Amino acid sequence: MAAAAPPPPPVPAPTTLPNPTPTGHPLFARVRLADPSDVPHIHKLILQLAVFEHLTHLVSATEDSLSSTFFTSPPFHSFTIFVLEVSPNPFLPTLLHPPSQPPFSPITRTLTLDLPIDDPEKETFRSVNSDGFDVVVAGFVLFFPNYSTFLGKPGFYVEDLFVRDCYRSKGLGKMLLSAVAAQAVKMGYGRVEWVVLDWNVKAIKFYEEMGAKVLEEWRICRLTGEALQAYGNAAN
Amino acid sequence: MAAAAPPPPPVPAPTTLPNPTPTGHPLFARVRLADPSDVPHIHKLILQLAVFEHLTHLVSATEDSLSSTFFTSPPFHSFTIFVLEVSPNPFLPTLLHPPSQPPFSPITRTLTLDLPIDDPEKETFRSVNSDGFDVVVAGFVLFFPNYSTFLGKPGFYVEDLFVRDCYRSKGLGKMLLSAVAAQAVKMGYGRVEWVVLDWNVKAIKFYEEMGAKVLEEWRICRLTGEALQAYGNAAN
Numbered sequence: 001m002a003a004a005a006p007p008p009p010p011v012p013a014p015t016t017l018p019n020p021t022p023t024g025h026p027l028f029a030r031v032r033l034a035d036p037s038d039v040p041h042i043h044k045l046i047l048q049l050a051v052f053e054h055l056t057h058l059v060s061a062t063e064d065s066l067s068s069t070f071f072t073s074p075p076f077h078s079f080t081i082f083v084l085e086v087s088p089n090p091f092l093p094t095l096l097h098p099p100s101q102p103p104f105s106p107i108t109r110t111l112t113l114d115l116p117i118d119d120p121e122k123e124t125f126r127s128v129n130s131d132g133f134d135v136v137v138a139g140f141v142l143f144f145p146n147y148s149t150f151l152g153k154p155g156f157y158v159e160d161l162f163v164r165d166c167y168r169s170k171g172l173g174k175m176l177l178s179a180v181a182a183q184a185v186k187m188g189y190g191r192v193e194w195v196v197l198d199w200n201v202k203a204i205k206f207y208e209e210m211g212a213k214v215l216e217e218w219r220i221c222r223l224t225g226e227a228l229q230a231y232g233n234a235a236n
Numbered sequence: 237m238a239a240a241a242p243p244p245p246p247v248p249a250p251t252t253l254p255n256p257t258p259t260g261h262p263l264f265a266r267v268r269l270a271d272p273s274d275v276p277h278i279h280k281l282i283l284q285l286a287v288f289e290h291l292t293h294l295v296s297a298t299e300d301s302l303s304s305t306f307f308t309s310p311p312f313h314s315f316t317i318f319v320l321e322v323s324p325n326p327f328l329p330t331l332l333h334p335p336s337q338p339p340f341s342p343i344t345r346t347l348t349l350d351l352p353i354d355d356p357e358k359e360t361f362r363s364v365n366s367d368g369f370d371v372v373v374a375g376f377v378l379f380f381p382n383y384s385t386f387l388g389k390p391g392f393y394v395e396d397l398f399v400r401d402c403y404r405s406k407g408l409g410k411m412l413l414s415a416v417a418a419q420a421v422k423m424g425y426g427r428v429e430w431v432v433l434d435w436n437v438k439a440i441k442f443y444e445e446m447g448a449k450v451l452e453e454w455r456i457c458r459l460t461g462e463a464l465q466a467y468g469n470a471a472n
Contacts, residue, residue, distance in 0.1 A: 061388025152297025
């Protein structure tokens with residue numbers, strides 16, 4: 001029908017030109033592979049995630065327990081973490097986190113904000129090696145390979161995706177999740193999966209809009225603590 | 237209250253002695269690590285699982301796709317499969333599947349059945365290298381490491397647990413799941429998790445009786461197919 005529509009009326013000459021230089025505040029964002037120096041920040045982000053999910057009573061992770069279980073395999077073959085950093089200044093790849101890990105080239109985006117962000121935890125989350133560059137850690141995603149026997153191929157499972165409060169609703173969570181999806185596509189993997197709390201309708205809407213399906217019929221079963229010990233011991 | 241109960245009456249002398257030699261039929265069961273020669277059986281079991289779950293339309297796995305994605309890492313560090321074998325005869329560890337993989341010693345159980353099992357697919361599922369020993373593959377479990385950031389340690393996720401129809405309700409599914417739980421305990425892992433369809437009340441009851449918790453609030457989100465491709469491509 002659009003092809004049969006009458007031609008548009010002539011456009012009147014503009015009386016004012018659009019502003020060629022936007023007056024917004026730029027925020028530079030970067031997704032990169034985490035390394036061991038990021039563990040203190042990751043630990044703090046995990047605690048903030050637990051507060052958000054009303055699940056602080058379940059947290060027993062320490063910096064030591066994270067350090068001893070992360071980075072034991074090459075990235076993407078086991079537990080893998082992307083860190084999200086933001087800065088009011090452009091990233092200089094040769095100066096910040098110079099070891100550019102070959103399996104992953106950092107992804108950068110530039111946002112334009114109406115107002116600069118007032119980050120109350122700027123000092124706590126200042127990036128390692130960021131002296132003089134005003135870079136802070138704003139979030140992370142932890143993921144690892146899973147397997148679909150129906151597809152006969154691996155995928156990625158996203159265990160945690162978190163962006164600090166003052167950086168939310170700016171597309172940064174989407175940037176992290178997209179980075180995982182892009183890596184899955186690059187590796188020929190079949191799926192990216194994660195879980196969401198059924199009361200988190202805002203998140204569910206967001207995931208559905210990006211094309212994800214929420215599997216209503218499946219429930220997670222968990223064997224942990226004393227029940228795991230008892231059941232495991234009974235096998236021998 | 238039991239301690240205050242009156243003493244039981246004297247037991248009369250039995251007029252017939254209990255049968256000291258049970259007349260049941262023994263079924264010997266063994267859980268061992270799968271190897272590449274098991275792939276044809278595993279593929280057939282995956283198809284049977286899809287039929288059971290009413291999800292055959294989702295299956296695109298082939299023997300080739302399984303072969304190219306399994307056994308790429310040492311067992312327990314990535315995708316790992318235990319095969320369940322059964323036989324009317326005791327297993328002779330030195331004769332069947334002689335390469336006793338060092339990271340896992342096979343687990344055996346002996347069941348006593350009232351009637352021998354009539355396995356209509358005995359020839360299809362006859363074990364590799366079982367010539368003359370009457371061993372068949374009766375089920376499998378596929379699992380891999382996952383990670384709990386709250387615990388700060390890994391666990392195992394069980395993607396598939398399946399026992400063929402004629403071998404069900406004999407404790408063999410429990411034997412497979414126990415083998416995974418025992419391995420988790422052995423490795424100091426914090427959890428074993430899996431999913432169940434919410435209409436499968438028999439399975440849910442079984443899992444709850446073994447001490448597992450069903451997480452009612454969580455829903456799985458899945459990004460796959462064209463939506464995954466589109467989302468992943470948008471990141472670059």
